Amino acid sequence: MIARTSPWRGLTGPRLQHLSLQALTGVCLLAMCNLAWQHAWVAEDAFINFRVIVHLLDGQGPVWNLGERVQVYTSPMWLAWSAGLTALGGDPIMATLALSAGLCGLTALVLWQASGRHVTWWLAVTMAWLCSHSVRDYLCSGLETPMVMLACAAAVVALSQTPAPTWRQTTSIVALAMLVRHDLAPLLAPFAIQAWRAHAATLPLQGHRPSPWWPVLLGSSPLLAWSLWSTWYHGSPLPNTALAKLPPGWHGQLQALHYFNQLQAFDPVAYAWMAAALGLCWATRSTLRWPLLASLALFAGYLLRVGGDYMAGRFMVGPITLCVCVLALAGQAAWARHGHLWPQAGRPHLIL
DSSP, X not given: OOOOOOTTTTOOTHHHHHHHHHHHHHHHHHHHHHHHXXXXXXXXXXXXXXXXXXXXXXXXXXXXXXXXOOOOOSOHHHHHHXXXXXXXXXXXXXXXXXXXXXXXXXXXXXXXXXXXXOHHHHHHXXXXXXXXXXXXXHSSSSSSHHHHHHHHHHHHHHHTOSSOOOHHHXXXXXXXXXXHOGGGHHHHHHHHHHHHHHHHHTSOSSSOOOOSHHHHHHHTHHHHHHHHHHHHHTSSSSOGGGTSSOOSSHHHXXXXXXXXXXXXXXXXXXXXXXXXXXXXXHHTTOTTHHHHHHHHHHHHHHHHHHTOOSSTTGGGHHHHHHHHHHHHHHHHHHHHHHGGGSOGGGOGGGGO
């Protein structure tokens, strides 16, 4: 008699645990994409992109009114991806919402990487991220905010890696993020400067020391190419929405202060996660503490300059995602250094 071999034979111990963790991660990712889809809505500003996409696919160019080369869209990268998916699917609204849900899953994967692939810590920081009212509202709104979240998280992870990225790689990361939104520059500049300095510290002090100018120029080539094309086609390297801000003066600053104050009621956990990220970085003496502080300060100054925004929480999804990502990085770094001092019950795999 031939004995049958069970398909589950060998799936014991570490192998079973590894497969269980993978299954749990996949289920959580699907749940996050579903959450984004369940919260889907279409903001009125998204219809600006929809009209531009229709004209672009009809061969009329990326314009609002035919014959008027005004750049009414804010994010070149978002428009390009939305137009590409619309060309495949035909419906700009459904294509944009599907793109948003996919970007939500990719951002969760970046947080997984930032968490050191510790399931418990990843679930904690991801739930913290999704607890934000601003994040949930703009995960799937037809706007470029899900791409902003992904750009902030991916840039911080890439710029914080060891060994530090090269000058060209660092500049490419920031340039690509600025193609999502130009105003991500104040958020990411401190992390880029730290990466530049870290890479410079690895170069020899004597002998031939390479110049940074050519790598920086090559790295910024996507942004430079877009700026040149936009200047030629639209007449300006910046979108028209950059001019649709309050003029300099006390009234703009008062509006920005009102925006900051209103966020406390609209999204109470936003400031909590910022404070938590800063507190953990200082408590663990993380190298990210000064870049994070400078990043938040620069972005707050930018919002004071432009007078905030009329959509509650929209401009805060980038800083919130960045802080949660830093929280994940600082937490997994602290675990790597001091995890052996923690009680066994706190180990990540025991969530199962």
